[in-house]
Amino acid sequence: MTHAPPPTDRRSALDACVHCGLCLPACPTYGVSGSELDSPRGRIDLVRGLLDGSLSDPTVAAAHLDRCLGCRACETACPSGVRYGDILEAGRAHLLPSHPPGRLTSAVLATFASPTATLWAMRGAAIARGVGLTRIASALPGAIGAAARVAPRSDWTPWSWTVGPFLPAVAPRRGAVALLPGCVMDQAFPRVHAASAALLQAAGFDVHVPRGPICCGALHAHIGDTEAAATCATRLGDAFPPAVDALIVDAAGCGSHLKQACGPWEACPGRVADVLEWLDRHGLRAEPRSIAAAFGVAPPAPVRVVYADPCHLVHGQGIRDAPRRLLSLIPGVELVPLRDADRCCGSAGVYNIAQPDLAAELLHRKVECLHEASPDVVATANPGCHLQIAAGLHSAHNATPQSVKPIPVRHVVELLAMSILARNGA
Amino acid sequence: MHPRPESDLVRSLRAALPLDAVLAHPDERRVYDCDGQTLHRSAADVVVLPRTAEEVIATMTVASAAGAPVVPRGAGTGLSGGTLAPRGGVMIVTSRMDRILSLDPRARRAVVQPGVINARLSDAARRHGLRYAPDPSSQTACTIGGNVAENSGGPHTLRLGTTTNHVTGLAVVTSDASMIRLGECAATPTEHDDALMGLVTGSEGLFGVVTEIVVRLVPAPEAVRTFLASYASVPAAGRAVSAVLASGTLPAAMELMDQACVRAVEDFAHAGFPSNAAAVVLIELEGATEEVNADEPVMLRALRGQSPIDVRAATSDEERGRMWKGRKQAAGALGRICRGFYTHDGCVPPSRLAEALEGIGEVAARNGVRVATLAHAGDGNIHPLFLFDTLDDNELRRGAKAGREVLELCLALGGSLTGEHGVGGEKRDLLPLQYDAPTISLFRRIRAAFDPAERMNPEKVFPAAAPGGGFAGTKPARGWL
Ligand SMILES: Cc1cc2nc3c(=O)[nH]c(=O)nc-3n(C[C@H](O)[C@H](O)[C@H](O)COP(=O)(O)OP(=O)(O)OC[C@H]3O[C@@H](n4cnc5c(N)ncnc54)[C@H](O)[C@@H]3O)c2cc1C
Ligand code: SF4
Ligand code: SF4
Numbered sequence: 001m002t003h004a005p006p007p008t009d010r011r012s013a014l015d016a017c018v019h020c021g022l023c024l025p026a027c028p029t030y031g032v033s034g035s036e037l038d039s040p041r042g043r044i045d046l047v048r049g050l051l052d053g054s055l056s057d058p059t060v061a062a063a064h065l066d067r068c069l070g071c072r073a074c075e076t077a078c079p080s081g082v083r084y085g086d087i088l089e090a091g092r093a094h095l096l097p098s099h100p101p102g103r104l105t106s107a108v109l110a111t112f113a114s115p116t117a118t119l120w121a122m123r124g125a126a127i128a129r130g131v132g133l134t135r136i137a138s139a140l141p142g143a144i145g146a147a148a149r150v151a152p153r154s155d156w157t158p159w160s161w162t163v164g165p166f167l168p169a170v171a172p173r174r175g176a177v178a179l180l181p182g183c184v185m186d187q188a189f190p191r192v193h194a195a196s197a198a199l200l201q202a203a204g205f206d207v208h209v210p211r212g213p214i215c216c217g218a219l220h221a222h223i224g225d226t227e228a229a230a231t232c233a234t235r236l237g238d239a240f241p242p243a244v245d246a247l248i249v250d251a252a253g254c255g256s257h258l259k260q261a262c263g264p265w266e267a268c269p270g271r272v273a274d275v276l277e278w279l280d281r282h283g284l285r286a287e288p289r290s291i292a293a294a295f296g297v298a299p300p301a302p303v304r305v306v307y308a309d310p311c312h313l314v315h316g317q318g319i320r321d322a323p324r325r326l327l328s329l330i331p332g333v334e335l336v337p338l339r340d341a342d343r344c345c346g347s348a349g350v351y352n353i354a355q356p357d358l359a360a361e362l363l364h365r366k367v368e369c370l371h372e373a374s375p376d377v378v379a380t381a382n383p384g385c386h387l388q389i390a391a392g393l394h395s396a397h398n399a400t401p402q403s404v405k406p407i408p409v410r411h412v413v414e415l416l417a418m419s420i421l422a423r424n425g426a
Numbered sequence: 427m428h429p430r431p432e433s434d435l436v437r438s439l440r441a442a443l444p445l446d447a448v449l450a451h452p453d454e455r456r457v458y459d460c461d462g463q464t465l466h467r468s469a470a471d472v473v474v475l476p477r478t479a480e481e482v483i484a485t486m487t488v489a490s491a492a493g494a495p496v497v498p499r500g501a502g503t504g505l506s507g508g509t510l511a512p513r514g515g516v517m518i519v520t521s522r523m524d525r526i527l528s529l530d531p532r533a534r535r536a537v538v539q540p541g542v543i544n545a546r547l548s549d550a551a552r553r554h555g556l557r558y559a560p561d562p563s564s565q566t567a568c569t570i571g572g573n574v575a576e577n578s579g580g581p582h583t584l585r586l587g588t589t590t591n592h593v594t595g596l597a598v599v600t601s602d603a604s605m606i607r608l609g610e611c612a613a614t615p616t617e618h619d620d621a622l623m624g625l626v627t628g629s630e631g632l633f634g635v636v637t638e639i640v641v642r643l644v645p646a647p648e649a650v651r652t653f654l655a656s657y658a659s660v661p662a663a664g665r666a667v668s669a670v671l672a673s674g675t676l677p678a679a680m681e682l683m684d685q686a687c688v689r690a691v692e693d694f695a696h697a698g699f700p701s702n703a704a705a706v707v708l709i710e711l712e713g714a715t716e717e718v719n720a721d722e723p724v725m726l727r728a729l730r731g732q733s734p735i736d737v738r739a740a741t742s743d744e745e746r747g748r749m750w751k752g753r754k755q756a757a758g759a760l761g762r763i764c765r766g767f768y769t770h771d772g773c774v775p776p777s778r779l780a781e782a783l784e785g786i787g788e789v790a791a792r793n794g795v796r797v798a799t800l801a802h803a804g805d806g807n808i809h810p811l812f813l814f815d816t817l818d819d820n821e822l823r824r825g826a827k828a829g830r831e832v833l834e835l836c837l838a839l840g841g842s843l844t845g846e847h848g849v850g851g852e853k854r855d856l857l858p859l860q861y862d863a864p865t866i867s868l869f870r871r872i873r874a875a876f877d878p879a880e881r882m883n884p885e886k887v888f889p890a891a892a893p894g895g896g897f898a899g900t901k902p903a904r905g906w907l
Contacts, residue, residue: 018761020757
């Protein structure tokens, strides 16, 4: 993992920016708008202006900070180690009193006009209630607030309820880990959790599963509710057995947040690991087999797989090679290069609700790149990207079913589990 | 505080251009108030983001009617303050003019809009086994239009030449809103076009806005071999470079980095540069396999003649990639070890590189500033970066004085004021150190032929009429340089 070292104390996060502009092309919003107001360097300058009081009208800055995805591609690109995420948070915190997130109101109609956005809002709201985000949800008069009011209570059973609290290693034991059930993941992606647990067990790890849903607090932190985020962290700390080697996360967004989060995990962020990082480091300890049948491919034709980097994995945690290395262990898999693989698909938490136009354009671009690569399956590693990309591919297929084939989306662990456990999860 | 009602200039621009192409709010304009050289800042009255040459012409028509100055801007990576707008006026930013209009692999030509990013053009060419040779270290961000304006070079221009050697056609919109088409951009090129393109390339936005460029693409070399030699002293590394050039081989690239650079880069790029060396030289041989095979031992002998600590060859593409990433991101990485830095750019004859490097060390010591030096050593193009820790006035003054002394040193060694970053606003008052009055007056007349009213990119390149004019009144940009 290559994490940028923190800048020396003598410089503030803002001072670290030398205004070189090397981050501009990495920024998805700059790529769409071509305006430096929507670029990392421009936003840094706007935040500087907010903090030193040299702006004449903070709504300009607010509009352009709202349009930021928080994907942190700029951090990967920046040679000076600018911690843009911190700068963005400082800017948003500064704006919070005068520009509360209620400004999302105008997005409500747009939200319900878009099936993906609606799906997300409904799920988000239902889940938000389930994990005590209601205070936030109902405080938002905008899209999420509206969704919170109308969304039915979720009746999906969380995955963590369906398995025991302890899943023993099924190979010579090498240690014990805990698997974060999360909130969205626990209810919407039981297959991903099941695959992660099975791979970890097969690799020789006992897997502890605390009863979910347990939110990591990333959502709260994102909108500036640090108090609730801290509560989440505490609950999380209490829920985990202390004797594990690592807290394994299979949603990149949660992992990225937890690695830098406040609370009990701050003392030992090294103990938080993404499931792919962990499996790559410790090895699978099993013989992978072909997954061709699951995707209707007749060997010797390869199963063409593309990997779409979740921002929270590649930019947030510096994990780029591990998922690719793991995928190429599967016999018969051809890892097809994907143009702009590490460019945000526009999902970015609630972004596709708050900024539907930009999000739609980014998704459109992602789908274009995916079609160019023409894979049998798209692999990714985060629920937001998973849903967003699946929705984009789905509607492209629906629009012209004759010419555009449907392409399935899977979490990397699903493909690995399929291969190792010879289970047909497709 | 409410912004003042919009001026006639802004209203006319809004009438002539799409809604989202005009930025007039002070909080919008401020993000365009300086480039990569942040010593000064000054914002234009209005910023325009055209998508087409027609929109550039429309903008120029309005500016011309209003008698307003016009400042072109690409990606704003420039390092000589060329995109500042000390007299306000209209800034034309080409970031949305980012289309590769055509790429013909057989003719080895690409036609691009000016906002195309250098590295994107190279990527597109690479798919056809070709490349665009000029590769500034800022290539992932800078635009071809900006490269033309600055006649930019890069590590690989040692053998293949700078931007001017690769431009075969230009379309330029001049301050009177007319378009000049030259070379392969013209329907019927004339014999003067090459000379005119030579003038426009490197004109730093003083002749007009470049709206279309035809560039030559070159075949990717058959063989590439990359080496890293490290030395216990900076002058020894400088002598090694001179020795390689004297040996009769011409490497594709020959880059020098001193210890401060190496250490900053290692943190970031893990390029495998030895941090105990006082200087490293990164050398690349390329060409036909036979030629490279023949050159390699000659070059290695020259490098070894200066008692290196170590000479090693990159053993994989990945290692080569890491070495180059280390070199290309060196300046940025220096941002990690200081509060601010000031990048200088000067040139000396390559045979006098060791003297220049020694001299830079003395200048820095004399003025009590820290220095890190990068050089496109094969060209004798040196970039001393003065590093600042406190950013107080005293330190900045010492840095500025050191910068001037380095440039005087370059001139004394038979070199020039700038290698590739341009004169811009930064060095305009130093121009008379290099050129005598009749030469400068000739330059002025050439400019007047393109732009009699001097509305294009004013207060750049030519010395201020009166001392204290121009940039002297503007404030240092930010907490850093
Ligand atoms: C980290 C770093 C490394 C660098 N390394 C190199 C290097 O190796 N070699 C090198 O040569 N330079 C280098 N530079 C300097 C800079 O990147 C180049 O000068 C580059 O060509 C500027 O391109 P730009 O698009 O950013 O132009 P800008 O900075 O936007 O503009 C530069 C000048 O060009 C003019 N201009 C821009 N577009 C047009 C147009 N369409 N028509 C007319 N005039 C125009 C502007 O008015 C201005 O005077 C480096 C800069 C940085 C920050
Ligand atoms: S954030 Fe980094 S890459 Fe972007 S302008 Fe600042 S220093 Fe350069
Ligand atoms: S976080 Fe993403 S969208 Fe925001 S400035 Fe950085 S690169 Fe652009």
